[in-house]
Amino acid sequence: MCAVRKKKPRNMYDVIEINSKNASTYYNRGNTKIYLEDYRGAIEDYSKAIEINPEYASAYNNRGNAKRDLKDYQGAIEDYSKAIEIDPENAFAYCDRGSAKRELNDYNGAIEDCSRAIEIDPEYTLAYCNRGMAKRKIGDFEGANQDMNMYNYLHDA
Structure with missing residues (x-):
């Protein structure tokens, strides 16, 4: 019997390639980009996570943090407000x-x-x-x- 070999992920990009419908994967990569101070890249990843799961409060909150770090305070407030709307606590x-x-x-x-x-x-x-x-x-x-x-x-x- 032949076994099907799955591609083993080496990094977050491979994980996304294997499972591009997983909001958490984009969210986690966004967190990594925040750590690396790639705020625009983080915003892209959080936006993709939100596209997949529009109720992902933490993704809105962290996208707001990235916008705040880029001094887009009004955009950050909008994202924080959406996170609060989803999760009032x-x-x-x-x-x-x-x-x-x-x-x-x-x-x-x-x-x-x-x-x-x-x-x-x-x-x-x-x-x-x-x-x-x-x-x-x-x-x-x-x-x-x-x-x-x-x-x-x-x-x-």
């Missing part, structure tokens, strides 16, 4: 959207989003840091100090 998406809003000087929007992230995950250190920076920008120095103290407390724990 996604603390990362709220915090990331807050960070992008802060970059656009929407400090109150940033505070609101980071506060929601903290409601979802009270130990999410980055949300305290981002909210503290936004509070400082609107002159709420006491609130900013409280958030930064909480960030340091949780970060050191």
Whole structure:
């Protein structure tokens, strides 16, 4: 009896060639491209993952991160908002959207989003840091100090 030999993947490109309908494969390659600072390539891969699975909240969130890294803050906010629409308990998406809003000087929007992230995950250190920076920008120095103290407390724990 003859056995059919399957091509053994050597890298992510081979995996995609073998199974081009798997959204997770594109998502994982997008994560690798983010790590390599190939943000445009990451956006392409996350977009392909979303095309295959339009309900892939993490792909929207990470595509938003790539857009944010390219300083496309409005595009990032749109992706974070879609991730939140799909998964309303996604603390990362709220915090990331807050960070992008802060970059656009929407400090109150940033505070609101980071506060929601903290409601979802009270130990999410980055949300305290981002909210503290936004509070400082609107002159709420006491609130900013409280958030930064909480960030340091949780970060050191």
